[in-house]
Amino acid sequence: MALSLLIAIIVSILAWSHFCRPSRNFPPGPYQFPIIGNILQLGRNPHKSLADLSKTYGPVMSLKLGSINTVVISSPDSARLVLQEHDQAFSGRTISAAAEAHGFDKISLALIPVGERWRKLRKLYREQMFSARRLDGGAGVRREKVQRLIDYLRKCSESGRAVDLGQAAFVTSFNLMSATIFSVDLIEFESGTTQHLKETVEGLMTTLGTPNVADFFPFLKWLDPQRIKKRSEFYLGRLLGVLGGIIDERFESRSMELERKNDLLAVIFDLMEESDEYDFNFKDIRHLFVDLFVGGSDTTQSTVEWAMTELLANPEKMSNAKNELKSVIGEKKQVEESHISRLPYLQALIKETLRLHPPVPFLVPRQVDREVKIGDYIIPQHSQVFVNAWAIGSDSSIWPNPTSFKPERFLNNNIEFKGQDFELIPFGSGRRMCPGLPLADRMLSLMLGSMLHNFEWEMEGGVRPDTTDEFGMVLHKAVPLKVIPLCCF
Ligand code: HEM
Numbered sequence: 001m002a003l004s005l006l007i008a009i010i011v012s013i014l015a016w017s018h019f020c021r022p023s024r025n026f027p028p029g030p031y032q033f034p035i036i037g038n039i040l041q042l043g044r045n046p047h048k049s050l051a052d053l054s055k056t057y058g059p060v061m062s063l064k065l066g067s068i069n070t071v072v073i074s075s076p077d078s079a080r081l082v083l084q085e086h087d088q089a090f091s092g093r094t095i096s097a098a099a100e101a102h103g104f105d106k107i108s109l110a111l112i113p114v115g116e117r118w119r120k121l122r123k124l125y126r127e128q129m130f131s132a133r134r135l136d137g138g139a140g141v142r143r144e145k146v147q148r149l150i151d152y153l154r155k156c157s158e159s160g161r162a163v164d165l166g167q168a169a170f171v172t173s174f175n176l177m178s179a180t181i182f183s184v185d186l187i188e189f190e191s192g193t194t195q196h197l198k199e200t201v202e203g204l205m206t207t208l209g210t211p212n213v214a215d216f217f218p219f220l221k222w223l224d225p226q227r228i229k230k231r232s233e234f235y236l237g238r239l240l241g242v243l244g245g246i247i248d249e250r251f252e253s254r255s256m257e258l259e260r261k262n263d264l265l266a267v268i269f270d271l272m273e274e275s276d277e278y279d280f281n282f283k284d285i286r287h288l289f290v291d292l293f294v295g296g297s298d299t300t301q302s303t304v305e306w307a308m309t310e311l312l313a314n315p316e317k318m319s320n321a322k323n324e325l326k327s328v329i330g331e332k333k334q335v336e337e338s339h340i341s342r343l344p345y346l347q348a349l350i351k352e353t354l355r356l357h358p359p360v361p362f363l364v365p366r367q368v369d370r371e372v373k374i375g376d377y378i379i380p381q382h383s384q385v386f387v388n389a390w391a392i393g394s395d396s397s398i399w400p401n402p403t404s405f406k407p408e409r410f411l412n413n414n415i416e417f418k419g420q421d422f423e424l425i426p427f428g429s430g431r432r433m434c435p436g437l438p439l440a441d442r443m444l445s446l447m448l449g450s451m452l453h454n455f456e457w458e459m460e461g462g463v464r465p466d467t468t469d470e471f472g473m474v475l476h477k478a479v480p481l482k483v484i485p486l487c488c489f
Pocket residue numbers: 109110111291292293295296297299300303358359360363364426427428429430431432433434435436437439440
């Protein structure tokens with residue numbers, strides 16, 4: 001009985017994959033093997049394998065990942081078509097089995113379809129978190145968190161200790177987020193709690209980024225063959241638990257607060273009371289905050305770690321950045337956000353880092369909600385769409401010597417990463433573009449500027465930094481960067 005059922009399933013899949021061949025105008029792509037399609041061609045580094053394949057099949061390429069039609073976009077022009085010209089049709093998200101844990105896909109801003117609820121949440125981000133007024137108001141909090149980072153690095157410097165730079169950047173961005181949301185620091189540079197929460201967020205990111213057979217063959221979702229959804233339930237549950245505890249406590253003690261706190265949670269409580277527009281419940285708020293922590297901390301950490309890695313591998317670029325800081329700010333003063341517009345080399349090195357190491361190499365995968373024609377090609381309804389920002393940033397026809405770290409390439413042009421210049425799209429573009437960009441921009445400049453201005457840096461053991469990356473939801477360094485800070489003043 002079981003055997004005949006298995007045979008029936010295999011025969012139906014084979015028949016399905018044979019008869020449902022792509023239409024004549026479907027974009028070109030490599031041969032699609034029965035059942036598995038092109039899964040094996042993804043390899044360990046899908047961003048690089050798909051960039052290589054697109055050299056043969058073109059910037060709009062079709063693949064089949066198991067039973068899922070997939071379109072890979074690998075040039076600025078095709079990215080413009082998808083993210084700008086046909087933005088609306090391409091604004092859905094592919095939902096992985098892992099993202100369904102705790103109903104996250106039904107609540108998360110990053111995953112819900114574009115609709116009334118999504119618009120309300122984007123408005124909340126735009127007006128209550130990331131408007132220039134709000135961000136200016138939070139400058140003091142960011143200054144304080146970065147000062148804590150400098151103090152920690154100074155302590156390591158005094159004892160000649162190497163620092164895990166990714167870890168230090170993670171703690172800083174996580175606390176920046178928690179201070180903005182709750183007015184508290186959630187983690188310390190050196191404690192068990194740091195590891196616990198860091199492991200939780202990293203575990204969640206790894207789980208969300210692990211290729212899952214159940215995503216390639218959705219009929220296997222109920223079986224959860226790799227236990228990925230189970231792991232996601234575990235990590236997400238742990239994070240939701242910590243956040244829920246804080247929210248409940250604040251709500252209960254609210255009436256007794258002598259002074260109203262100036263943070264996002266206070267704003268949300270006020271909106272819940274005063275406005276019919278924001279009909280949040282506590283579950284919504286917990287998920288909203290998960291979006292912020294997950295969206296903001298790992299991506300910022302990865303960018304800071306990569307920037308420092310590239311600067312250590314290219315000492316003359318490090319000197320250029322330090323000289324600029326010294327001449328604009330002066331030796332003994334601290335970097336402030338108000339200095340950033342006068343630090344073009346610092347801005348250029350951040351752009352160069354995001355070009356070479358976009359933290360989210362395929363953006364957050366999109367899905368088309370209807371059949372669309374782009375250029376000469378038909379993209380079938382429900383196809384998932386990877387915009388390969390890594391391939392675009394590494395394309396030698398756009399960027400001469402693409403593998404070299406050269407911030408100078410951004411000094412004499414107006415290329416920005418704000419979604420208008422499709423050769424540089426680490427934050428995506430169009431209506432689903434990253435809403436955290438204005439905060440990320442300030443955090444990156446302040447953290448990197450302060451680390452460069454306050455310290456000289458030496459690799460532990462005097463070795464050259466390793467520049468191998470490791471694919472996941474966020475593109476991390478395969479080997480963490482361990483460096484010794486030496487006090488400048
Ligand atoms: C270096 C830092 C960051 C990078 C590179 C980055 C990158 C991205 C990318 C590529 C997307 C998908 C865009 C698209 O589909 O076109 C995205 C979406 C998103 N990001 Fe970021 N991000 C960063 C920081 C942040 C921060 C600081 C926050 C919040 C505090 C944040 C919150 C989000 C959210 C909520 C979405 C989903 C938006 C939606 O689907 O409507 N990100 N981000």
